[in-house]
Amino acid sequence: MIVDRAVRILVADDEPLFLRTTVSLLEKAGFECRGAPHGHAALEMLQREKFDLILSDLDMPGNSQLEVLHRSRETWPDIPLVVITGAPSLPSAIESLRLGIADYLLKPVKYDDLLQVVRKALTNSAANQTPVPKNTPADSARSKSIGLIGECPPMLAVREMIERSAASDANVLITGPSGTGKELVAESIHRQSRRSGRPFQVVDCTAIPESLFESVLFGHARGAFTGAVRDQPGLLLNADGGTVFLDEIGELPAVQQAKLLRVIQTQSFTPVGMAQQRQVDVRFLCATNVDLDAEVDAGRFRGDLFYRLAVIHIEMPSLKARGDDVVRLAEHFLVTLRPECSPVRGFSPEVIALFREYNWPGNVRELRNAVERGHALCKGTAIVPEDLPPAIRERTPPSATSNESRAEALLEAEKHYLIGLLKEQKGNIAGCSRAAKVSRQCLHGLLVKHQLDPAEFR
Numbered sequence: 001m002i003v004d005r006a007v008r009i010l011v012a013d014d015e016p017l018f019l020r021t022t023v024s025l026l027e028k029a030g031f032e033c034r035g036a037p038h039g040h041a042a043l044e045m046l047q048r049e050k051f052d053l054i055l056s057d058l059d060m061p062g063n064s065q066l067e068v069l070h071r072s073r074e075t076w077p078d079i080p081l082v083v084i085t086g087a088p089s090l091p092s093a094i095e096s097l098r099l100g101i102a103d104y105l106l107k108p109v110k111y112d113d114l115l116q117v118v119r120k121a122l123t124n125s126a127a128n129q130t131p132v133p134k135n136t137p138a139d140s141a142r143s144k145s146i147g148l149i150g151e152c153p154p155m156l157a158v159r160e161m162i163e164r165s166a167a168s169d170a171n172v173l174i175t176g177p178s179g180t181g182k183e184l185v186a187e188s189i190h191r192q193s194r195r196s197g198r199p200f201q202v203v204d205c206t207a208i209p210e211s212l213f214e215s216v217l218f219g220h221a222r223g224a225f226t227g228a229v230r231d232q233p234g235l236l237l238n239a240d241g242g243t244v245f246l247d248e249i250g251e252l253p254a255v256q257q258a259k260l261l262r263v264i265q266t267q268s269f270t271p272v273g274m275a276q277q278r279q280v281d282v283r284f285l286c287a288t289n290v291d292l293d294a295e296v297d298a299g300r301f302r303g304d305l306f307y308r309l310a311v312i313h314i315e316m317p318s319l320k321a322r323g324d325d326v327v328r329l330a331e332h333f334l335v336t337l338r339p340e341c342s343p344v345r346g347f348s349p350e351v352i353a354l355f356r357e358y359n360w361p362g363n364v365r366e367l368r369n370a371v372e373r374g375h376a377l378c379k380g381t382a383i384v385p386e387d388l389p390p391a392i393r394e395r396t397p398p399s400a401t402s403n404e405s406r407a408e409a410l411l412e413a414e415k416h417y418l419i420g421l422l423k424e425q426k427g428n429i430a431g432c433s434r435a436a437k438v439s440r441q442c443l444h445g446l447l448v449k450h451q452l453d454p455a456e457f458r
């Protein structure tokens with residue numbers, strides 16, 4: 001269950017307006033929320049009450065030494081913690097990543113992005129806390145496929161590849177357009193593999209600044225650089241015995257590719273500022289939506305690394321190629337996203353027809369967002385076309401006309417801005433989100449909204 005009335009969230013932020021709005025938005029989405037105006041209040045509430053998730057600002061009174069992060073990771077390590085900040089600094093970013101936070105969002109945060117991150121953190125935390133029964137008949141591959149919906153022939157082939165990959169320890173490369181479920185597939189492989197009792201560590205290659213790559217992955221010694229106040233183990237050591245999922249591997253710069261290759265070949269690395277090598281036992285799963293073969297040919301991605309990573313290759317089909325899975329997925333999302341008290345029970349026949357006809361450039365993620373929006377706007381018991389985003393309703397991207405409304409003109413301007421940005425950054429997501437000063441999730445949302453594919457600008 002992703003959304004549940006009983007799910008309690010602690011929001012800690014010293015900006016009264018942000019605190020009030022976030023609490024009220026999360027409550028509208030069916031969560032029970034408590035707001036803390038500073039770090040001390042947050043820690044007091046954590047002592048007194050039970051929470052399922054903490055959403056915390058970094059730069060607020062009572063958190064100058066990241067007390068909320070340190071204390072909560074020491075005392076309540078099972079409560080996922082999402083950091084939201086308007087003033088990111090490198091030491092605090094490193095420290096947050098190392099302390100095992102569930103996610104890191106930059107203000108201003110879009111409502112959809114916030115909800116997506118909150119739900120993902122809750123889902124991951126539930127999965128990590130669910131003990132996996134050993135060798136029971138119910139231990140079927142499907143029951144461990146963590147909600148991977150799909151019965152069409154291409155998805156049955158993907159399921160079979162998941163099972164085969166899970167039975168081996170070979171590295172897997174998962175490719176396919178954005179939003180097709182690559183991360184979900186990686187997690188399914190991990191959960192069905194012998195490593196399922198150990199961590200599944202996600203590394204978003206576009207989210208780690210180049211200068212921090214070694215320190216975040218390999219860890220560092222106290223005093224190795226300014227801000228390194230204690231020894232830190234790094235993500236690889238944290239994942240020992242488990243699986244490391246390298247998302248957006250195609251965006252990894254050349255220097256980091258060489259470092260990663262060495263780890264994969266030797267299963268060892270040297271933490272920053274230490275002399276001694278560390279040995280680990282990790283399996284690598286990777287995903288990308290760029291054509292890595294072509295990147296190798298163009299000399300931008302190392303061929304030796306590619307062959308090490310792509311021992312098994314799983315190609316995800318676009319949502320448009322999945323036939324009636326679109327309806328199965330829509331029903332699945334409605335059931336998992338709606339609170340139990342919601343009167344919305346399904347979709348009108350017109351909506352089902354639109355779902356079948358539409359192109360879905362943003363794939364499953366776009367469908368999920370459409371169902372979420374449809375549910376939020378629905379006035380009756382069935383979602384109708386008016387509850388859907390205009391692009392789906394009209395089966396085409398919105399276009400400006402001579403008598404366009406202000407909203408349409410703004411939409412068009414936003415699209416032009418994004419196209420210019422994509423051209424300037426040559427389709428590089430990390431570069432675009434930095435230049436636009438929005439989070440990656442927010443940028444993804446905008447690209448989906450305007451049906452823009454960054455691959456076309458590379």
Ligand SMILES: Nc1ncnc2c1ncn2[C@@H]1O[C@H](COP(=O)(O)OP(=O)(O)OP(=O)(O)O)[C@@H](O)[C@H]1O
Pocket residue numbers: 147148149150176177178179180181182183184185247287288289329332364365368444
């Ligand atoms: N087959 C599926 N069944 C259920 N949910 C799915 C399926 N495929 C994708 N999803 C959901 O769609 C969303 C996007 O999936 P995911 O993040 O795994 O895609 P991705 O291909 O890794 O995207 P990106 O390339 O942008 O990182 C998630 O909320 C995920 O849970």
